[in-house]
Amino acid sequence: MKLWRVLPFLLVVALPRPVLAxxxxxxxxxxxxxxxxxxxxxxxxMVAVGIISTKIGGWSIWGIPLLFLLGxxxxxxxxxxxxxxxxxxxxxxxxxxxxxxxxxxxxxPLLGVVMLLVLLFGLSHxxxxxxxxxxxxxxxxFSLSFLASTTGLHLIGVILGLLFKQAEHPLHSFxxxxxxxxxxxxxxxxxxxx
Amino acid sequence: MNTKQTLYLALVLTFIGTFxxxxxxxxxxxxxxxxxxxxxxxxxxxYFTSLKYPTDPRKIVPVYLLTAALLYLHIxxxxxxxxxxxIGALTGTGWSESEFLVQFAFYLPAFWVLGTIGLYYRHPLxxxxxxxxxxxxxxxxxxxxxxxxxLEGGRYHYFPGMWTALLPTAMGVWGIYIIVKEYQKMKFVGxxx
Numbered sequence: 001m002k003l004w005r006v007l008p009f010l011l012v013v014a015l016p017r018p019v020l021a022x023x024x025x026x027x028x029x030x031x032x033x034x035x036x037x038x039x040x041x042x043x044x045x046m047v048a049v050g051i052i053s054t055k056i057g058g059w060s061i062w063g064i065p066l067l068f069l070l071g072x073x074x075x076x077x078x079x080x081x082x083x084x085x086x087x088x089x090x091x092x093x094x095x096x097x098x099x100x101x102x103x104x105x106x107x108x109p110l111l112g113v114v115m116l117l118v119l120l121f122g123l124s125h126x127x128x129x130x131x132x133x134x135x136x137x138x139x140x141x142f143s144l145s146f147l148a149s150t151t152g153l154h155l156i157g158v159i160l161g162l163l164f165k166q167a168e169h170p171l172h173s174f175x176x177x178x179x180x181x182x183x184x185x186x187x188x189x190x191x192x193x194x
Numbered sequence: 195m196n197t198k199q200t201l202y203l204a205l206v207l208t209f210i211g212t213f214x215x216x217x218x219x220x221x222x223x224x225x226x227x228x229x230x231x232x233x234x235x236x237x238x239x240x241y242f243t244s245l246k247y248p249t250d251p252r253k254i255v256p257v258y259l260l261t262a263a264l265l266y267l268h269i270x271x272x273x274x275x276x277x278x279x280x281i282g283a284l285t286g287t288g289w290s291e292s293e294f295l296v297q298f299a300f301y302l303p304a305f306w307v308l309g310t311i312g313l314y315y316r317h318p319l320x321x322x323x324x325x326x327x328x329x330x331x332x333x334x335x336x337x338x339x340x341x342x343x344x345l346e347g348g349r350y351h352y353f354p355g356m357w358t359a360l361l362p363t364a365m366g367v368w369g370i371y372i373i374v375k376e377y378q379k380m381k382f383v384g385x386x387x
Contacts (some may be wrong), residue, residue, distance in 0.1 A: 031219060037216040151214050159205040166198050 031134050032145030036106060036153060041188055043094050046150050048099035048181050049118060050157015055163060055174050056105065057088020064118055065154035069147055074127070087154020088131075091124030093192060096185030103178025107172060108169060119178055125150075199245055203317040206237055224284035228334045235333065237285035239370065240318075244325065247380035249373050255313050257372055258324055258385035261365035262306050263333060268335070268358040269299050277354035286347055324369065331366030337358040 006112055036042045046068070053064035078085055102109045129146050133139065164173035195203075210233045219224040243249075272278075278294025306327055312320015338359035343350050 030215075033215045034218070037212055149212070149215060152208055152215070156205065156208050156212065159201055159208060163198070163205070165202050166201070 025186075029151055031137055032142040033149045034127060035132075035146050036125075036149045040184060041096060042128075042150075043153060044184055045092070045095040045099055045121060045125065047157040047160070048103060048178075049094070049121075050154040050159075051161040051164070051174065051177055052099060052102055052109070052114060052118075052157075053154075054158055054161025056108060056114065060111065060114075061158060064114065065151070067115055067157070068118045068122040068125075068154070069150060071119040072126030072147065072150060074119075074145070075126025075128075076130040076133075076146075077122040077126075078123075080133060080139065081129070085123075085127050088124045088127045089192070091121065091164050092128060092187060093189045095121035095124060096188060098177045098185075100180070100182030100185050104175045104182055105178070106175060152190040157188035195245070199318065202322075202371055203241060203245065206233075206319070206322055207242075210234060210237065216360065224285050225281075229330070229335065232330035232334055233326050233371065235329040236322060239329060239373070240325040243373055243377040244321035245318055248318065248321050249313070249324070249376045251314045251316060252377055254369070255310060257369045258310060258313060258327070261327060261362055261369060262303070262310075263366055264307075264358070265331070266303070268355055268362055269303075271300055271358045272355040273299065275352075275354035276290075280354055281342070284342065286373060296308040299380045301306075325373070328366040328369035328373070331362040335363045335366070 009054060036046060047066045049065055053060045053062070056064065075085070075088075079088075095117075098121065102117070129143075133142055160177070161174075164170050164177065167173045200348065205252070210230055213233065214226055214230040230381060273295065278291045278298075282290070282294070306323065309320050309323030309327065311317075313324055314320070336359065338353055338355045342353040343356070346353070
Protein backbone atom coordinates (compact mmCIF):
# COMPACT_ATOMS: atom_id res chain seq x y z
CA MET A 1 0.00 0.00 0.00
CA LYS A 2 1.50 3.28 -1.08
CA LEU A 3 1.40 6.05 1.45
CA TRP A 4 -0.33 8.54 -0.81
CA ARG A 5 -3.43 6.39 -0.95
CA VAL A 6 -3.99 7.10 2.73
CA LEU A 7 -3.98 10.84 2.05
CA PRO A 8 -7.75 11.27 1.66
CA PHE A 9 -8.27 9.66 5.04
CA LEU A 10 -5.56 11.75 6.67
CA LEU A 11 -7.07 14.88 5.18
CA VAL A 12 -10.28 14.21 7.04
CA VAL A 13 -8.75 13.26 10.37
CA ALA A 14 -6.08 15.99 10.36
CA LEU A 15 -8.60 18.56 11.56
CA PRO A 16 -7.76 20.03 14.96
CA ARG A 17 -10.42 19.21 17.54
CA PRO A 18 -10.90 18.20 21.16
CA VAL A 19 -10.61 14.52 22.04
CA LEU A 20 -14.25 14.14 23.04
CA ALA A 21 -17.02 16.36 21.74
CA UNK A 22 -18.90 16.68 24.99
CA UNK A 23 -18.99 20.03 26.72
CA UNK A 24 -18.68 22.06 23.49
CA UNK A 25 -19.59 25.73 23.71
CA UNK A 26 -22.43 27.47 21.89
CA UNK A 27 -26.14 26.86 21.47
CA UNK A 28 -28.97 26.37 18.97
CA UNK A 29 -28.24 25.84 15.31
CA UNK A 30 -24.45 26.28 15.48
CA UNK A 31 -24.15 24.11 18.59
CA UNK A 32 -26.10 21.35 16.86
CA UNK A 33 -24.04 21.59 13.70
CA UNK A 34 -20.77 21.71 15.61
CA UNK A 35 -21.46 18.93 18.12
CA UNK A 36 -20.83 15.91 15.83
CA UNK A 37 -17.70 17.48 14.30
CA UNK A 38 -16.46 18.91 17.59
CA UNK A 39 -14.69 15.80 18.87
CA UNK A 40 -12.85 12.75 17.58
CA UNK A 41 -15.30 10.26 19.11
CA UNK A 42 -18.38 11.30 17.12
CA UNK A 43 -16.42 12.29 14.01
CA UNK A 44 -14.55 9.00 13.57
CA UNK A 45 -17.62 6.85 14.24
CA MET A 46 -19.78 8.81 11.79
CA VAL A 47 -17.19 8.78 9.02
CA ALA A 48 -16.68 5.04 9.65
CA VAL A 49 -20.42 4.39 9.21
CA GLY A 50 -20.23 5.97 5.75
CA ILE A 51 -17.15 3.93 4.78
CA ILE A 52 -18.69 0.65 6.01
CA SER A 53 -21.83 1.28 4.00
CA THR A 54 -19.76 1.39 0.78
CA LYS A 55 -17.81 -1.70 1.82
CA ILE A 56 -21.11 -3.62 1.92
CA GLY A 57 -22.44 -1.82 -1.17
CA GLY A 58 -25.88 -1.82 -2.80
CA TRP A 59 -28.72 -0.20 -0.87
CA SER A 60 -26.54 -0.20 2.26
CA ILE A 61 -24.77 2.89 0.91
CA TRP A 62 -27.77 4.97 1.98
CA GLY A 63 -29.46 2.42 4.25
CA ILE A 64 -26.73 2.02 6.88
CA PRO A 65 -26.21 5.80 7.40
CA LEU A 66 -30.00 6.21 7.55
CA LEU A 67 -30.19 3.53 10.23
CA PHE A 68 -27.53 5.35 12.25
CA LEU A 69 -29.47 8.61 11.92
CA LEU A 70 -32.67 6.88 13.06
CA GLY A 71 -30.81 5.41 16.05
CA UNK A 72 -29.46 8.88 16.81
CA UNK A 73 -32.89 10.47 16.66
CA UNK A 74 -34.28 7.83 19.04
CA UNK A 75 -31.31 8.22 21.40
CA UNK A 76 -31.73 12.00 21.30
CA UNK A 77 -35.34 11.62 22.47
CA UNK A 78 -34.26 9.34 25.32
CA UNK A 79 -31.51 11.77 26.30
CA UNK A 80 -33.90 14.75 26.26
CA UNK A 81 -36.25 12.99 28.66
CA UNK A 82 -33.33 12.05 30.91
CA UNK A 83 -34.17 8.36 30.48
CA UNK A 84 -31.48 6.35 32.19
CA UNK A 85 -29.48 4.59 29.50
CA UNK A 86 -26.35 3.15 31.11
CA UNK A 87 -22.85 3.16 29.64
CA UNK A 88 -23.62 5.54 26.76
CA UNK A 89 -20.12 7.07 26.93
CA UNK A 90 -18.68 3.53 26.76
CA UNK A 91 -21.04 2.85 23.85
CA UNK A 92 -19.67 5.85 21.97
CA UNK A 93 -16.05 4.82 22.50
CA UNK A 94 -16.94 1.21 21.71
CA UNK A 95 -18.56 2.41 18.48
CA UNK A 96 -15.24 3.87 17.27
CA UNK A 97 -13.40 0.61 18.02
CA UNK A 98 -16.24 -1.64 16.78
CA UNK A 99 -16.80 0.18 13.51
CA UNK A 100 -13.03 0.32 12.95
CA UNK A 101 -12.79 -3.44 13.46
CA UNK A 102 -15.67 -4.07 11.05
CA UNK A 103 -13.81 -2.01 8.47
CA UNK A 104 -10.51 -3.74 9.13
CA UNK A 105 -12.13 -7.19 8.85
CA UNK A 106 -10.70 -8.73 5.66
CA UNK A 107 -14.13 -9.84 4.42
CA UNK A 108 -17.47 -8.21 3.84
CA PRO A 109 -19.15 -8.09 7.27
CA LEU A 110 -22.57 -9.70 7.86
CA LEU A 111 -25.27 -7.17 7.03
CA GLY A 112 -27.46 -8.11 10.03
CA VAL A 113 -24.59 -7.65 12.48
CA VAL A 114 -23.65 -4.30 10.96
CA MET A 115 -27.26 -3.11 11.06
CA LEU A 116 -27.70 -4.07 14.72
CA LEU A 117 -24.42 -2.48 15.78
CA VAL A 118 -25.00 0.70 13.79
CA LEU A 119 -28.46 1.10 15.36
CA LEU A 120 -27.10 0.58 18.89
CA PHE A 121 -24.14 2.89 18.30
CA GLY A 122 -26.46 5.52 16.81
CA LEU A 123 -28.56 5.29 19.98
CA SER A 124 -25.50 5.99 22.17
CA HIS A 125 -24.40 8.97 20.04
CA UNK A 126 -27.94 10.38 19.94
CA UNK A 127 -28.36 9.96 23.71
CA UNK A 128 -25.21 12.00 24.28
CA UNK A 129 -26.60 14.78 22.09
CA UNK A 130 -29.96 14.71 23.90
CA UNK A 131 -28.49 14.72 27.40
CA UNK A 132 -26.18 17.62 26.47
CA UNK A 133 -28.83 19.67 24.67
CA UNK A 134 -28.20 23.35 25.61
CA UNK A 135 -31.29 24.38 27.59
CA UNK A 136 -31.48 27.80 25.92
CA UNK A 137 -31.57 26.25 22.42
CA UNK A 138 -34.56 25.05 20.41
CA UNK A 139 -35.00 21.27 20.66
CA UNK A 140 -35.91 21.04 16.98
CA UNK A 141 -33.19 23.32 15.60
CA PHE A 142 -30.57 21.54 17.66
CA SER A 143 -31.75 18.09 16.53
CA LEU A 144 -32.10 19.03 12.87
CA SER A 145 -28.68 20.68 12.80
CA PHE A 146 -26.80 17.81 14.44
CA LEU A 147 -28.55 15.33 12.12
CA ALA A 148 -27.52 17.50 9.14
CA SER A 149 -23.95 17.64 10.36
CA THR A 150 -23.93 13.86 10.94
CA THR A 151 -25.23 13.35 7.39
CA GLY A 152 -22.29 15.44 6.14
CA LEU A 153 -19.85 13.18 7.99
CA HIS A 154 -21.56 10.07 6.61
CA LEU A 155 -21.25 11.60 3.14
CA ILE A 156 -17.50 12.12 3.63
CA GLY A 157 -17.28 8.45 4.67
CA VAL A 158 -19.29 7.29 1.65
CA ILE A 159 -17.09 9.29 -0.76
CA LEU A 160 -13.93 7.94 0.90
CA GLY A 161 -15.34 4.41 0.62
CA LEU A 162 -16.13 4.89 -3.06
CA LEU A 163 -12.57 6.16 -3.57
CA PHE A 164 -11.21 3.10 -1.75
CA LYS A 165 -13.23 0.93 -4.14
CA GLN A 166 -11.43 2.59 -7.05
CA ALA A 167 -8.06 1.50 -5.65
CA GLU A 168 -6.15 -1.53 -6.95
CA HIS A 169 -6.82 -3.46 -3.72
CA PRO A 170 -10.02 -2.04 -2.19
CA LEU A 171 -9.99 -4.39 0.81
CA HIS A 172 -6.49 -3.21 1.74
CA SER A 173 -7.69 0.40 1.72
CA PHE A 174 -10.69 -0.48 3.89
CA UNK A 175 -8.45 -2.46 6.25
CA UNK A 176 -5.99 0.40 6.57
CA UNK A 177 -8.73 2.91 7.33
CA UNK A 178 -10.29 0.45 9.80
CA UNK A 179 -6.98 -0.13 11.58
CA UNK A 180 -6.48 3.62 11.91
CA UNK A 181 -9.97 4.14 13.33
CA UNK A 182 -9.61 1.20 15.76
CA UNK A 183 -6.26 2.51 17.00
CA UNK A 184 -7.77 5.98 17.46
CA UNK A 185 -10.67 4.38 19.36
CA UNK A 186 -8.29 2.56 21.71
CA UNK A 187 -6.34 5.79 22.33
CA UNK A 188 -9.58 7.70 23.03
CA UNK A 189 -10.68 4.99 25.48
CA UNK A 190 -7.35 5.12 27.29
CA UNK A 191 -7.59 8.91 27.52
CA UNK A 192 -11.15 8.61 28.81
CA UNK A 193 -10.17 6.04 31.45
CA UNK A 194 -7.14 8.12 32.49
CA MET B 195 -14.09 14.59 -15.70
CA ASN B 196 -13.84 10.91 -14.73
CA THR B 197 -15.48 9.19 -11.71
CA LYS B 198 -12.41 9.49 -9.54
CA GLN B 199 -12.05 13.21 -10.20
CA THR B 200 -15.77 13.74 -9.48
CA LEU B 201 -15.41 11.84 -6.19
CA TYR B 202 -12.41 13.93 -5.15
CA LEU B 203 -14.32 17.11 -5.96
CA ALA B 204 -17.30 15.90 -3.90
CA LEU B 205 -14.97 14.95 -1.04
CA VAL B 206 -13.34 18.39 -1.00
CA LEU B 207 -16.72 20.17 -1.15
CA THR B 208 -18.12 18.13 1.75
CA PHE B 209 -14.89 18.59 3.68
CA ILE B 210 -15.03 22.39 3.28
CA GLY B 211 -18.63 22.45 4.53
CA THR B 212 -17.80 20.32 7.56
CA PHE B 213 -14.64 22.32 8.28
CA UNK B 214 -16.58 25.61 8.17
CA UNK B 215 -19.19 24.25 10.55
CA UNK B 216 -16.58 23.09 13.06
CA UNK B 217 -14.59 26.32 12.82
CA UNK B 218 -17.25 29.00 13.43
CA UNK B 219 -18.13 28.13 17.06
CA UNK B 220 -14.51 27.54 18.08
CA UNK B 221 -12.49 30.11 16.10
CA UNK B 222 -15.07 32.79 15.29
CA UNK B 223 -16.56 34.08 12.06
CA UNK B 224 -13.56 36.01 10.68
CA UNK B 225 -10.97 33.18 10.79
CA UNK B 226 -13.66 30.85 9.43
CA UNK B 227 -14.32 33.17 6.48
CA UNK B 228 -10.59 33.56 5.73
CA UNK B 229 -9.86 29.82 5.93
CA UNK B 230 -12.95 28.43 4.21
CA UNK B 231 -12.89 31.29 1.68
CA UNK B 232 -9.33 30.31 0.78
CA UNK B 233 -10.41 26.68 0.52
CA UNK B 234 -13.31 27.53 -1.78
CA UNK B 235 -11.11 29.79 -3.91
CA UNK B 236 -8.48 27.05 -4.02
CA UNK B 237 -11.11 24.50 -4.99
CA UNK B 238 -12.27 26.61 -7.94
CA UNK B 239 -8.67 27.07 -9.16
CA UNK B 240 -7.95 23.37 -8.64
CA TYR B 241 -11.12 22.33 -10.50
CA PHE B 242 -10.17 24.33 -13.57
CA THR B 243 -6.49 23.35 -13.62
CA SER B 244 -4.64 20.68 -11.63
CA LEU B 245 -7.60 18.37 -10.89
CA LYS B 246 -7.50 17.34 -14.52
CA TYR B 247 -3.77 17.73 -15.11
CA PRO B 248 -1.77 17.46 -11.86
CA THR B 249 1.21 19.83 -11.84
CA ASP B 250 4.69 18.43 -12.46
CA PRO B 251 6.15 17.85 -8.96
CA ARG B 252 9.61 19.03 -10.08
CA LYS B 253 8.12 22.43 -10.81
CA ILE B 254 5.67 22.85 -7.96
CA VAL B 255 7.21 21.11 -4.92
CA PRO B 256 10.15 23.55 -4.54
CA VAL B 257 7.80 26.57 -4.72
CA TYR B 258 5.42 24.93 -2.30
CA LEU B 259 8.16 24.11 0.23
CA LEU B 260 9.61 27.62 -0.06
CA THR B 261 6.14 29.02 0.65
CA ALA B 262 5.87 26.77 3.71
CA ALA B 263 9.32 27.91 4.93
CA LEU B 264 8.43 31.60 4.58
CA LEU B 265 5.12 30.94 6.27
CA TYR B 266 6.97 29.43 9.24
CA LEU B 267 9.05 32.61 9.39
CA HIS B 268 5.83 34.61 9.36
CA ILE B 269 4.29 32.47 12.14
CA UNK B 270 7.50 33.03 14.14
CA UNK B 271 6.99 36.80 13.91
CA UNK B 272 3.34 36.39 14.85
CA UNK B 273 4.30 34.33 17.91
CA UNK B 274 7.10 36.71 18.92
CA UNK B 275 4.81 39.75 19.00
CA UNK B 276 1.68 38.11 20.44
CA UNK B 277 -0.57 37.60 17.40
CA UNK B 278 -2.73 34.98 19.16
CA UNK B 279 -4.09 37.13 22.03
CA UNK B 280 -4.44 40.20 19.74
CA ILE B 281 -6.48 38.36 17.09
CA GLY B 282 -8.37 36.57 19.87
CA ALA B 283 -9.40 39.92 21.31
CA LEU B 284 -10.43 41.16 17.84
CA THR B 285 -12.56 38.14 16.98
CA GLY B 286 -13.88 37.62 20.50
CA THR B 287 -12.59 34.05 20.73
CA GLY B 288 -10.11 34.80 23.52
CA TRP B 289 -7.32 32.65 22.08
CA SER B 290 -4.33 32.27 24.36
CA GLU B 291 -0.75 32.10 23.09
CA SER B 292 -0.61 28.32 23.53
CA GLU B 293 -3.93 27.79 21.71
CA PHE B 294 -2.62 29.90 18.83
CA LEU B 295 0.57 27.82 18.71
CA VAL B 296 -1.34 24.54 18.72
CA GLN B 297 -3.62 25.61 15.85
CA PHE B 298 -1.31 27.57 13.58
CA ALA B 299 2.17 26.32 14.37
CA PHE B 300 1.49 22.60 14.85
CA TYR B 301 -1.83 21.34 13.46
CA LEU B 302 -2.13 23.33 10.22
CA PRO B 303 1.56 22.94 9.22
CA ALA B 304 1.17 19.16 9.64
CA PHE B 305 -1.61 19.41 7.06
CA TRP B 306 0.60 21.47 4.71
CA VAL B 307 3.48 19.00 5.00
CA LEU B 308 1.09 16.19 4.05
CA GLY B 309 0.33 18.20 0.93
CA THR B 310 3.96 17.77 -0.20
CA ILE B 311 3.50 13.98 -0.31
CA GLY B 312 0.37 14.43 -2.39
CA LEU B 313 2.09 16.83 -4.77
CA TYR B 314 5.05 14.51 -5.16
CA TYR B 315 2.75 11.65 -6.23
CA ARG B 316 0.57 13.94 -8.39
CA HIS B 317 -2.36 13.10 -6.11
CA PRO B 318 -5.51 15.22 -6.69
CA LEU B 319 -5.77 16.11 -2.99
CA UNK B 320 -2.12 17.17 -2.84
CA UNK B 321 -2.83 19.51 -5.74
CA UNK B 322 -5.91 20.85 -3.95
CA UNK B 323 -3.88 21.55 -0.78
CA UNK B 324 -1.32 23.44 -2.90
CA UNK B 325 -4.07 25.62 -4.37
CA UNK B 326 -5.54 26.20 -0.91
CA UNK B 327 -2.16 27.22 0.52
CA UNK B 328 -1.28 29.52 -2.39
CA UNK B 329 -4.71 31.21 -2.43
CA UNK B 330 -4.61 31.46 1.37
CA UNK B 331 -1.26 33.25 1.22
CA UNK B 332 -2.46 35.50 -1.60
CA UNK B 333 -5.79 36.48 0.00
CA UNK B 334 -5.28 35.85 3.70
CA UNK B 335 -1.86 37.26 4.55
CA UNK B 336 -2.40 40.84 3.27
CA UNK B 337 -5.07 41.16 6.01
CA UNK B 338 -2.14 41.78 8.40
CA UNK B 339 -1.46 45.02 6.55
CA UNK B 340 -4.88 46.04 5.29
CA UNK B 341 -7.49 44.74 7.74
CA UNK B 342 -6.23 43.94 11.25
CA UNK B 343 -4.57 47.31 12.07
CA UNK B 344 -7.70 49.15 10.95
CA LEU B 345 -9.99 46.85 12.90
CA GLU B 346 -8.14 47.69 16.11
CA GLY B 347 -8.91 51.37 15.56
CA GLY B 348 -6.77 54.46 16.15
CA ARG B 349 -3.87 55.47 13.90
CA TYR B 350 -2.49 52.89 11.47
CA HIS B 351 -0.07 50.85 13.57
CA TYR B 352 2.00 47.69 13.72
CA PHE B 353 0.06 44.42 13.94
CA PRO B 354 1.91 41.16 14.77
CA GLY B 355 3.04 39.41 11.59
CA MET B 356 2.91 42.55 9.46
CA TRP B 357 6.61 42.68 8.49
CA THR B 358 6.76 39.17 7.05
CA ALA B 359 3.19 38.86 5.73
CA LEU B 360 4.08 39.73 2.15
CA LEU B 361 6.79 37.05 1.86
CA PRO B 362 4.35 34.10 1.67
CA THR B 363 1.93 36.32 -0.29
CA ALA B 364 4.52 36.74 -3.05
CA MET B 365 5.14 32.98 -3.02
CA GLY B 366 1.41 32.39 -3.31
CA VAL B 367 1.28 34.48 -6.48
CA TRP B 368 4.29 32.64 -7.87
CA GLY B 369 2.78 29.24 -7.04
CA ILE B 370 -0.49 30.07 -8.79
CA TYR B 371 1.47 31.34 -11.81
CA ILE B 372 3.43 28.05 -12.01
CA ILE B 373 0.27 25.91 -11.75
CA VAL B 374 -1.56 27.87 -14.45
CA LYS B 375 1.50 27.88 -16.74
CA GLU B 376 1.99 24.13 -16.31
CA TYR B 377 -1.72 23.50 -16.87
CA GLN B 378 -1.65 25.38 -20.16
CA LYS B 379 1.41 23.39 -21.24
CA MET B 380 -0.21 20.08 -20.28
CA LYS B 381 -3.47 21.01 -21.96
CA PHE B 382 -1.57 21.78 -25.15
CA VAL B 383 0.04 18.31 -25.23
CA GLY B 384 -3.15 16.57 -24.06
CA UNK B 385 -1.95 15.65 -20.54
CA UNK B 386 1.23 13.79 -21.61
CA UNK B 387 3.96 14.76 -19.14
